[in-house]
Amino acid sequence: MSLEIHEHDIARRLAEDNPWWDSSNTEEDIPYQGLPHRDYFDSFLKLTQTPVQRAVILMGPRRVGKTVMLHQLVGHLLKNNFSKNQILYCSVDTPTYSGLSLEKILQICENHTGHDKKAKRCVIFDEIQYLKDWERHLKILVDKFPKTKFIASGSAAAALKLKSQESGAGRFTDFILPPLTFAEYIRFSNKEHLLISEKQGSAGPRSREYSCNNIEELNQELIKYLNYGGYPEAVMQPEVREEANRFLGKDIIDKILLKDLPNLYGIDNIAELNRLFTMIAYHTGCEVNLESLASSSNVSKNTIIKYLEYLESAFLIWRVHKVNESGKTFKRIRHFKVYLTNPSMRASLFAPLTEDDPALGHVIETGIFSQWVHTEEKIEIHYARWAGGEVDMVYLDKTTSMKPIWAVEIKWSDNYASQNKSLKNILEFVQKIKLDSITITTKTISNILNIGGIKISQVPSSLYCYTVGKNLLRHKNFKNASQI
Numbered sequence: 001m002s003l004e005i006h007e008h009d010i011a012r013r014l015a016e017d018n019p020w021w022d023s024s025n026t027e028e029d030i031p032y033q034g035l036p037h038r039d040y041f042d043s044f045l046k047l048t049q050t051p052v053q054r055a056v057i058l059m060g061p062r063r064v065g066k067t068v069m070l071h072q073l074v075g076h077l078l079k080n081n082f083s084k085n086q087i088l089y090c091s092v093d094t095p096t097y098s099g100l101s102l103e104k105i106l107q108i109c110e111n112h113t114g115h116d117k118k119a120k121r122c123v124i125f126d127e128i129q130y131l132k133d134w135e136r137h138l139k140i141l142v143d144k145f146p147k148t149k150f151i152a153s154g155s156a157a158a159a160l161k162l163k164s165q166e167s168g169a170g171r172f173t174d175f176i177l178p179p180l181t182f183a184e185y186i187r188f189s190n191k192e193h194l195l196i197s198e199k200q201g202s203a204g205p206r207s208r209e210y211s212c213n214n215i216e217e218l219n220q221e222l223i224k225y226l227n228y229g230g231y232p233e234a235v236m237q238p239e240v241r242e243e244a245n246r247f248l249g250k251d252i253i254d255k256i257l258l259k260d261l262p263n264l265y266g267i268d269n270i271a272e273l274n275r276l277f278t279m280i281a282y283h284t285g286c287e288v289n290l291e292s293l294a295s296s297s298n299v300s301k302n303t304i305i306k307y308l309e310y311l312e313s314a315f316l317i318w319r320v321h322k323v324n325e326s327g328k329t330f331k332r333i334r335h336f337k338v339y340l341t342n343p344s345m346r347a348s349l350f351a352p353l354t355e356d357d358p359a360l361g362h363v364i365e366t367g368i369f370s371q372w373v374h375t376e377e378k379i380e381i382h383y384a385r386w387a388g389g390e391v392d393m394v395y396l397d398k399t400t401s402m403k404p405i406w407a408v409e410i411k412w413s414d415n416y417a418s419q420n421k422s423l424k425n426i427l428e429f430v431q432k433i434k435l436d437s438i439t440i441t442t443k444t445i446s447n448i449l450n451i452g453g454i455k456i457s458q459v460p461s462s463l464y465c466y467t468v469g470k471n472l473l474r475h476k477n478f479k480n481a482s483q484i
Helices: 007-017 041-048 066-079 102-113 134-144 156-164 182-188 215-229 232-236 238-242 244-265 270-282 290-297 301-313 344-349 360-370 376-380 420-432 461-474
Strands: 055-060 087-091 121-126 148-155 172-176 196-198 210-212 287-289 317-323 335-340 381-386 389-397 403-409 437-442 447-451 454-460
Touching (some): 007 087, 007 102, 041 055, 041 066, 041 172, 055 066, 066 121, 066 148, 087 102, 102 134, 121 134, 134 148, 134 172, 148 244, 182 215, 182 232, 182 461, 210 461, 215 232, 215 238, 215 244, 215 344, 215 360, 215 454, 215 461, 232 238, 232 244, 238 244, 244 270, 244 301, 270 290, 270 344, 290 301, 301 317, 360 389, 376 381, 376 389, 403 420, 420 454, 437 461, 454 461
Parallel strands (some): 055 148, 121 148, 403 437, 437 454
Antiparallel strands (some): 196 210, 381 389, 389 403, 447 454
């Protein structure tokens, strides 16, 4: 008796996953068509429509909407010159497809639907990381079917593997989908038109300026965003955000730390990795060093270095390096800050934050940093710390020999804005690195000061977080972030 799944049953499963093949179905039968699009949808769509013979690899952390965006792409294609049998969607992690190659899945589809391999078509493989050696499988298909646009999605744990494999060189183009930005969260919550106004005359070639109609309410929305707003489903579904620890926290631990990373990198001591990540998540935004991490987690320094690389490859964390009071980087990296790439992870693993929570300042800092996670420019963002003070964000321009070109100090308080004495060390730093301005965030105050020829822009943290995410996304393809 053969223990293989019969091809007829595989075809039935494919038909269930592709309801548009049935001519009696309507657009409403295609999953997720009623949900709002991510702000990344248009740039992703543009990438899938290029004539270049490459597969598009959609990558990102778990639960940020990759599968939703793929189905919304299907809906768009069906409205724009694709017939129903020219589109195949297959979630590779479905047990029915276990042990099948991508080409075998495609062949079964052709046998049962009349897919024309010589005509234009779109083939989508979701959760492709569950297929061993998927890069090799996909490259063969890209070469074999030049008129087929192949699109695949993978959890972010597959990102490093993708980039390290020569088999995909010249055949794959990756697209990173990060957690929701604060601007997307506000739009998904249907509050953008109520809370945000674009300043007249601010529409420059790079960035735009915004004002807030109700800063107290925007601050409350920021706290909600930090607690659950990085995950689209939590924004759209009350039952998910009410049990974030169950729906989101468990997914991070069970799927990424216990499955994805160990399978990808052969990690034996999963409890050790879990302990390190839990400690980092709890202290997101704090400065650490390898010695303190080793002491706190009882893990050797060499192992911690490897674990940090793994966690970063999975888009769970982001390390930011330090510059000195002159804006110069250190040859030997002893201290660095570690941020969660999605601030909502902290609340989903521990407990929701309140307005008076002692950790809120660091998590707000994490939220602002997280707006940058999808950009190439993030590697140029540093922080400054010296004996006399610190500045949270210092952007070094690689085109000018890593010269500092802007700086931001992040605060969740209005007291700082009204005490010029507190600004002394920051102003000395700004003068030393030869900048003529700095942004300092506040809790509610919007103001512009001029002290000693240095322009100080005071902006509420919530409005600044919105503005950064909005402008970065609008100009995603710009290579210079000098005016954000």
